Amino acid sequence: MNSSAVSPGRAGLLLLLTGQMLPLIDTSITNVALDSITHSLDASATQLELIVALYGVSFAVCLAMGSKLGDNYGRRRLFMWGVALFGLASLLCGMANSIGGLLAARTLQGAGAALIVPQILTTLHVTLKGSAHARAISLYGGIGGIAFIVGQMGGGWLVSADIAGLGWRNAFFINVPICLLVLAFSPRYVPETRREAHSAIDWQGTFSLALILCCLLFPMALGPELHWPWTLQLLLVAVLPLLVWMRASALRKQQRGEQPLLPPRLLKLTSIRFGMAIALLFFSAWSGFMFCMALTMQAGLGMAPWQSGNSFIALGVAYFLSALYAPKLIARFSMGRILLIGLVVQIAGLLLLIATFGHFGAHTSSLAMVPSTALIGYGQALIVNSFYRIGMRDISASDAGAGSAILSTLQQATLGLGPAILGSLFLTLAQRGGGTYPQALIDFLAVEVAMMLLLGAMALRLRHHLNIRPVATAS
Template sequence: MHSEASPTTLRQAGLFVLLAGQLLPQIDFSIVNVAMHAIAHSLHATATELELMVAVYGVAFAVCLAMGGRLGDNYGRRRIFNIAVFLFGVASLLCGVANSMWFLLGARVLQGIAAALLIPQILATIHVGLRGHAHSRALALFASISGLAFIIGQVLGGFLVAADIGGLGWRSAFLINLPVCAAILALSRRLIPETRRDNAAGIDVPGTMLLAFVILAVLLPLAMGPSMHWTWPVLAVLVAAAPLTLWLWKTELRQERRGLHPLLPPSLVRLPSVRFGFFVAILFYACWSGFMFVLALALQAGAGMAPTTAGNAFIPLGLAFFAGSLMSPRLVGAWGRTRVLILGCLIQMVGMVALGYTLHHVWPHPDILDLAAPTMLIGIGNSLVVGCFYRIGLADIPADQAGAGSATLATVQQAAFGLGSALLGSVFAQSLHQSAHLPTELVARYLDATLASLGAELCLMAILVCGAMVYHVRHGQPALVAGAAPAQSS
């Protein structure tokens, strides 16, 4: 277990500055979804380029996440936090002035790297700077920020794009980050204590590079397959993901045997709860990000919703997610982790079916009231799954490896976020492409593509439910997390 250089206290004002930093990358995810149609029109982006705009951010985030945690441990968390906020501001500026999709894609990669440097410093500073009730309260605030950020991002993104302030249009959705970054930098030095480890830990450069290659080997074929008609080079790159994954595993084994700190520690990956956590992350978070991408695009490009209206249409989902997050701990205490996870999946699936039914009957003129009930079900279901994800994934991990375990799960989670838009976006684009030769209006083709994507998501969630049931039968009483309160039965 690592030791800190000196005990520090994080005051409430410092906590709020940290949480403001957390809002930056999370709001950005929602804002980009709302601004996609305007970006496509302005920069003449293809569906593949839009998928990549969302995906490269998540991939860069995932690949650099563990490295961000190590840099903060070694060189000072406040220092890396400030560097990350500055980089996020620079990347946002580059996004805002982008004159081509390739320029924008490069800036989005830089944003993802900045986010990966930023988030670990927040959790680590809370962990070492607070104790007791203050620590629990801060973690609850950290968890609930996601729902709040989602709502703010959707509403703010829609407003900024529609308001067209100074003729900037969608660019203001990125440029709005600049004053926020400046304010955080101005306050952080005075309000956030500096913390670091006594013993510096190395960064797993080979593992980080190989993980990037594995993700890209899956991401690029999924994103570009429909537009390239799934030619043999596309399929060859996809197939290459298997040997690259094996190479990554052998590299991580070698790193661990040498007493180093691998990105994905094999000793942790062998634990059933961690492997199941990977399973949940890959299926659920890919579905979540893919759903947001497809629905935002369908409502604007297909149904012709204005950006403000499209953004507001997601408010019920965000509010339901926030409410469900507050209920989640009580439900887990009463029913156990995997039961609540399965319940969340089933509620989400009911919401998906209800959304598909609603869209089929009100298309091409859906409104907020039409979408409210099904998206609220989706929001509640998602919140229950999210509330159980880390509880399950960390269940068997000893306390002295909790940091490594959290980083490992978060890496897979963010990778799935990045891949989700490519996966369901590929289903969406393929459906549009296949129906292009049919005598069907474009509006109707967008509905069919949206329903096809929802159907693919339902299949993935059904696989997740089956896997959760198998895990529940085999591991009905997961081991307790060392140093934690007694866990509830699963």
């Protein structure tokens, strides 16, 4: 049971959606600023991977904990704690004088994002009903495209404008006044809600997940540069026993009637397992794509940050329009078919982008990429829309919270690991190709096409379970 609460109203909804945009905008802003950070802090390509990856991994590890803390201590309170932590971490990012300081601040920033995000959707579900709820959820779903555009354009402009000689630091400092405004008005306009029953936090599961992700992240990011020393190999080997330990602990908690971080009984469900496949193949490819494209645009093609940011406007606009149009598709087709449509459009966009770079090479312009990036953005939104709906297909109403937490954690974990794993692959391809980013990107995009084809093959194999046919014929 949740405590009763009043509607947040327009002002409260605006504050919640602003809070949601902060972590989303920051991801795209950071990608635009990578090349400037390289020159300012003398960062290596591997360290750039970690700037993106540590944020995502910290986000994933703390996400379920943030949700439970909101249930127990009040969602508005945790929302404000998260905004305050995010603002402080943004300030520390902008003030960082070393790459180590920036990496530490980015980790803290991910933890702040993990406190913010779970409170928003739960507050909307608890406080809004009927058409107001439907409108709010539509805005919540479409905000990703808006945040992407704002982050790319605004971040590129902030870095290029070099206001007060601060360069890339402004991309982080801009968060601070926004956080202060949200903190100032949230007590008045955002209603407080909490669960009446206490939600137990699986601290051991959270710690195990953190160890597993770190044992994957650091070897994959640092291994190629350090030529795979035995210490990094040992960390990779440690992943298997850590997984066994985490599963054994989860089984014991489940048998005692407790709620582990990743309940084994839910991990057996076909829909959850396929959701895991979508996370591993799509979300890691998505974050890896954005990281490698940002490097290619600036370090490979010599674009200024504002030019690099503008190169993805078509992707963001197409994503937003696709997210808005998705409900009409959902009314006509099953989620499995929508997933396949998204994959086909995404693959077409990737192949067109390969052809674009193959034709123009180092002279590829932002305008030349518009058709391909628009297709990629449109397909991405359909896949993301399918992710939770397909993943939650076999989940009972009583397990909805746990199932959603599993999928959210997997999504953020793979978004964090994508730049480390696929970024390392991209940099290896660039080194073997004599340091030519455009050719390395072509080879990298071919790998991404293969990943999408594999996901499509899995969807076709499960077509009966996913009900890949028009809904009208099924009823």
